[in-house]
Amino acid sequence: MSAVATPTETALWRELGLRALDVAQRGGADWADVRLGRVEVEEIAIRNGRVARLEQSEQAGFGVRVLVDGAHGFASGFDVTPDEVERVANLAVRIAKAGRRAGPGRLQWAGEPAHRDVWTSTYLVDPFAVSLEKKLDLLMRADKVLRTKPEITATSCSMSFRRESQLFLSSEGADIEQRVVRSGAGISCVAHTDGETQVRSYPAAFGGNFMSVGYELVGSLDLVGNAERCRDEAIELLSADPCPVGETDIILSGDQLALQIHESVGHATELDRVQGWEANFAGTSFMDTGKLDGFRYGSDIVNLVADATVPGGLATVGYDDDGVRSQRWHIVQDGKFAAYQTSRDVAHFENNERSRGCSRAEGMWNVPIVRISNLSLMPGSWTFDDLVADTEDGIYMAGVKCWSIDQQRLNFQFTCEYGREIKNGQFGRLLKNPTYQGLTPQFWSACDAICAPEEWRLWGVPNCGKGQPMQTAEMSHGAAPTRFRKQAVGVRA
Amino acid sequence: MLDPDRAQRLAQIALEESGADETEVCVTQYEEELNRFTADHPVQNLVRRMANVAVRVRSNGREGKASTGTPTEAAVRTTVRRAIEAARHMPAGEFVPMAGPQEDYRLRRPDPLTPDPDHTADAVARMTGACRDAGCTAAGIQGVENDLRLIANSNGLSVWDLDTRARASLSVFADEGAGWADGLCAGRDALDVDAIARRAVDKALASRAPHGVDPGEYTVVLEPAAVASLLLFAAYKGFGAQQVQDGSSFLAGKVGERVAHESVSIDDDVYNPLTVGHVFDGEGMPRSSVALIEHGVARGLVHDRRTAQKQGCRSTGHALPQPNVSGPLPANIVMSSGAGETGDLIKDVDRGILITEFHYTNMVEPTKLTLTGMTRNGTFLIENGVVTRPVKNMRFTQSLVEALERVSGLGGDARLASALFGGYTVVPSLRVDGFRFTSRTDF
Numbered sequence: 001m002s003a004v005a006t007p008t009e010t011a012l013w014r015e016l017g018l019r020a021l022d023v024a025q026r027g028g029a030d031w032a033d034v035r036l037g038r039v040e041v042e043e044i045a046i047r048n049g050r051v052a053r054l055e056q057s058e059q060a061g062f063g064v065r066v067l068v069d070g071a072h073g074f075a076s077g078f079d080v081t082p083d084e085v086e087r088v089a090n091l092a093v094r095i096a097k098a099g100r101r102a103g104p105g106r107l108q109w110a111g112e113p114a115h116r117d118v119w120t121s122t123y124l125v126d127p128f129a130v131s132l133e134k135k136l137d138l139l140m141r142a143d144k145v146l147r148t149k150p151e152i153t154a155t156s157c158s159m160s161f162r163r164e165s166q167l168f169l170s171s172e173g174a175d176i177e178q179r180v181v182r183s184g185a186g187i188s189c190v191a192h193t194d195g196e197t198q199v200r201s202y203p204a205a206f207g208g209n210f211m212s213v214g215y216e217l218v219g220s221l222d223l224v225g226n227a228e229r230c231r232d233e234a235i236e237l238l239s240a241d242p243c244p245v246g247e248t249d250i251i252l253s254g255d256q257l258a259l260q261i262h263e264s265v266g267h268a269t270e271l272d273r274v275q276g277w278e279a280n281f282a283g284t285s286f287m288d289t290g291k292l293d294g295f296r297y298g299s300d301i302v303n304l305v306a307d308a309t310v311p312g313g314l315a316t317v318g319y320d321d322d323g324v325r326s327q328r329w330h331i332v333q334d335g336k337f338a339a340y341q342t343s344r345d346v347a348h349f350e351n352n353e354r355s356r357g358c359s360r361a362e363g364m365w366n367v368p369i370v371r372i373s374n375l376s377l378m379p380g381s382w383t384f385d386d387l388v389a390d391t392e393d394g395i396y397m398a399g400v401k402c403w404s405i406d407q408q409r410l411n412f413q414f415t416c417e418y419g420r421e422i423k424n425g426q427f428g429r430l431l432k433n434p435t436y437q438g439l440t441p442q443f444w445s446a447c448d449a450i451c452a453p454e455e456w457r458l459w460g461v462p463n464c465g466k467g468q469p470m471q472t473a474e475m476s477h478g479a480a481p482t483r484f485r486k487q488a489v490g491v492r493a
Numbered sequence: 494m495l496d497p498d499r500a501q502r503l504a505q506i507a508l509e510e511s512g513a514d515e516t517e518v519c520v521t522q523y524e525e526e527l528n529r530f531t532a533d534h535p536v537q538n539l540v541r542r543m544a545n546v547a548v549r550v551r552s553n554g555r556e557g558k559a560s561t562g563t564p565t566e567a568a569v570r571t572t573v574r575r576a577i578e579a580a581r582h583m584p585a586g587e588f589v590p591m592a593g594p595q596e597d598y599r600l601r602r603p604d605p606l607t608p609d610p611d612h613t614a615d616a617v618a619r620m621t622g623a624c625r626d627a628g629c630t631a632a633g634i635q636g637v638e639n640d641l642r643l644i645a646n647s648n649g650l651s652v653w654d655l656d657t658r659a660r661a662s663l664s665v666f667a668d669e670g671a672g673w674a675d676g677l678c679a680g681r682d683a684l685d686v687d688a689i690a691r692r693a694v695d696k697a698l699a700s701r702a703p704h705g706v707d708p709g710e711y712t713v714v715l716e717p718a719a720v721a722s723l724l725l726f727a728a729y730k731g732f733g734a735q736q737v738q739d740g741s742s743f744l745a746g747k748v749g750e751r752v753a754h755e756s757v758s759i760d761d762d763v764y765n766p767l768t769v770g771h772v773f774d775g776e777g778m779p780r781s782s783v784a785l786i787e788h789g790v791a792r793g794l795v796h797d798r799r800t801a802q803k804q805g806c807r808s809t810g811h812a813l814p815q816p817n818v819s820g821p822l823p824a825n826i827v828m829s830s831g832a833g834e835t836g837d838l839i840k841d842v843d844r845g846i847l848i849t850e851f852h853y854t855n856m857v858e859p860t861k862l863t864l865t866g867m868t869r870n871g872t873f874l875i876e877n878g879v880v881t882r883p884v885k886n887m888r889f890t891q892s893l894v895e896a897l898e899r900v901s902g903l904g905g906d907a908r909l910a911s912a913l914f915g916g917y918t919v920v921p922s923l924r925v926d927g928f929r930f931t932s933r934t935d936f
Binding site: 045047048050051052053054055056057058059060061063071072073074075076077078079080091094095096098099100101102103104105106107131132133136140153154156190192195196197275276277279280283286345365366367369401402403404405406407408410411413415433435437439468469488491492 | 525527528529530531532534535536537538539540541542543544545547556557558559560561562563564565575576579582583584586610611613614615617618621630632633634662663664666673739740741816817818852853854855856857858859860865866867869886888890929931932933934935936
């Protein structure tokens with residue numbers, strides 16, 4: 001792979017970026033910013049002992065955003081040359097002016113100091129410096145363990161690495177260089193017998209776990225050492241009983257709870273969704289601004305904190321793509337709704353003079369939109385063993401398998417990979433396709449026990465889709481095993 | 494920007510630079526214009542451009558791949574060297590040879606849809622104006638896309654194509670009611686934004702003040718968008734040869750058997766006049782029309798060169814870019830139509846539900862294609878053959894395999910439909926008996 005942006009390249013970006021700002025302002029822009037950068041990706045996947053995916057890509061480009069009388073214009077390009085930068089800046093202004101034919105520009109821009117800074121994420125081992133042989137050897141060894149029993153019909157072992165370099169310049173004088181490295185890895189296998197298919201993954205489904213760290217993440221996961229358990233659990237699930245239909249207590253594993261946080265709190269509290277900006281695609285939110293007055297989101301022990309500064313978080317950056325410095329704040333405090341996730345153009349809907357710094361774009365070629373920050377359920381004090389022992393009648397559910405939630409983020413239904421019945425404080429029979437269904441505020445209000453910091457960890461979501469055109473973003477959710485009382489489980493299908 | 498000559502020059506440079514046993518180059522150029530609006534004013538107006546040059550090489554039985562988003566001669570030469578270096582580190586494997594020259598392309602190559610922000614904004618104004626006049630609020634998009642793709646390889650294969658799409662999608666809100674309509678076609682002129690606005694407004698006004706009904710089994714009349722979001726799972730999880738070969742498809746061991754009601758026929762057909770898409774696949778092979786289900790009987794599967802070799806047949810031209818985990822997939826599902834309008838499907842329903850669209854559909858279980866999702870943007874109760882009132886949204890959890898067996902009517906209103914998170918199908922309205930709703934929501 002090519003090296004991260006060099007000083008020479010960054011100097012070229014700065015020269016061209018300043019030219020873009022000048023062109024935009026001379027064209028009539030009240031505000032202009034430009035992001036120039038490079039994204040490098042390496043993805044490797046082994047399927048059934050064969051290299052089924054190898055991506056080594058690099059993408060450079062730039063995007064210019066302007067406001068003209070409150071109307072928005074954005075244009076992007078991939079030829080990083082003076083002529084192209086000038087053409088794209090002019091196009092962004094033209095688009096903004098044309099947009100006013102469809103209605104008045106109403107965007108308001110929250111204030112922020114014009115930061116001038118260099119920020120880099122931290123890592124121990126540069127994943128792009130680790131040889132392909134070493135990565136393939138580890139994946140092949142894990143895959144071999146998964147395939148040692150005939151019930152396993154498909155395997156997937158993968159690693160993914162991403163390095164982003166970006167320069168942000170604004171017409172207010174901001175000048176922010178950022179470099180972020182993200183890593184991910186995981187294994188998964190499918191067991192199949194007549195009429196039954198089950199899947200099990202480690203450390204999490206859909207590619208494993210992802211963090212803003214280096215190759216040290218891969219070493220910490222011990223993929224080979226966990227392959228045998230992953231394989232055997234998939235096979236055991238083939239003959240497991242189905243999840244019973246009824247009402248019972250559930251204990252969710254951290255990885256499953258991470259997705260629950262993402263879907264039923266993260267998206268519900270994006271203020272652009274609340275304002276209807278996403279209404280034609282992913283939907284709106286039940287969390288209208290009338291609920292800023294202490295709406296009861298969950299039980300008293302529910303504290304959900306957004307934190308774009310937490311070490312290792314996929315959404316951890318120095319500054320967002322509006323040039324706003326990263327922050328930490330409560331979304332839900334002691335069970336009550338406290339604040340939204342915002343960008344500079346929606347902060348005023350929260351009566352806030354400053355954005356929370358949640359504006360991010362997928363690469364330079366997309367327009368920044370409000371994205372979920374690292375959003376975590378703060379840990380409690382239970383040990384996992386004590387939590388199970390304290391549960392008279394319940395189901396432990398782990399591993400994301402299927403998720404669905406309505407367009408206002410109220411009615412959800414999740415199915416997990418792995419379920420284990422709990423009777424009188426003891427684990428009982430294995431359950432396949434464990435499913436629970438609920439309504440968001442009622443669900444979080446039923447939270448009565450959260451495990452301690454020792455059980456708490458960050459789980460990465462590397463593929464959150466939102467926006468038109470759809471963009472993918474990354475974020476993390478910290479979670480520990482947590483109990484929810486009297487939930488609807490199973491489904492008569 | 495959409496420059497096939499530049500794409501061909503870059504491909505030639507890559508082929509010349511590579512000394513590998515086999516080399517494949519895929520050049521893409523993509524341009525999109527979009528106006529995104531809400532509450533009657535634009536919030537995001539954009540034109541974005543992207544390019545990619547992907548190089549796949551094989552040397553000494555090893556395969557490597559690299560790509561760049563910088564379509565310059567220097568970047569392409571560097572990318573070739575990176576691909577060769579990657580191959581050097583890869584394990585040896587057995588590969589199906591890259592394809593040679595192909596004769597039977599049915600290339601379309603329409604004129605590109607040049608971004609026109611004034612025209613787009615005017616179209617948005619017509620849609621939002623219609624909504625305002627009806628006392629409704631609107632959110633949606635209007636835009637165009639151009640997608641140029643070229644594939645060439647060292648065995649003499651070389652082909653390029655341009656896929657164009659014009660699209661409008663409109664969500665309309667009135668009191669507690671919601672409606673939605675969209676249009677998608679290859680050319681800007683065929684996009685009737687006024688008709689889209691009328692459909693969405695009518696739906697929103699009709700769905701005001703919805704009441705809840707109890708979950709349970711109902712006969713449902715699914716409009717094309719709802720049908721599309723279900724069938725896409727059959728496309729992703731069932732009709733590809735790799736999934737049948739590894740046993741994970743609901744069609745595994747059932748090809749030649751009855752798998753759906755006899756009225757159901759499903760093809761993959763990029764040449765259907767209503768659909769969009771490239772006419773060659775990720776290996777450069779021309780796409781064939783494939784009968785997947787014929788009068789309820791599972792017939793064919795889609796193949797890439799690897800699954801075709803394994804099965805002893807010819808690739809149908811449904812490869813994704815190589816290498817990949819998923820195997821071949823359908824790209825242009827087309828479901829056979831019946832006759833008449835949606836109303837003709839409704840008139841025989843004693844008590845049922847009319848559904849405009851599903852939201853966030855996902856797969857619970859693969860062997861029966863058990864899916865779950867929510868209704869959205871216009872859900873109505875049918876009583877004694879007529880639509881009587883709007884109802885609040887409900888969650889379904891339903892096996893698609895069983896639903897296809899219980900199809901009791903097809904409309905004559907086939908149209909190109911898309912679904913949340915992508916994919917294209919040409920499908921009619923569908924009536925399905927015994928469709929299971931398992932919970933409901935508050936709106």
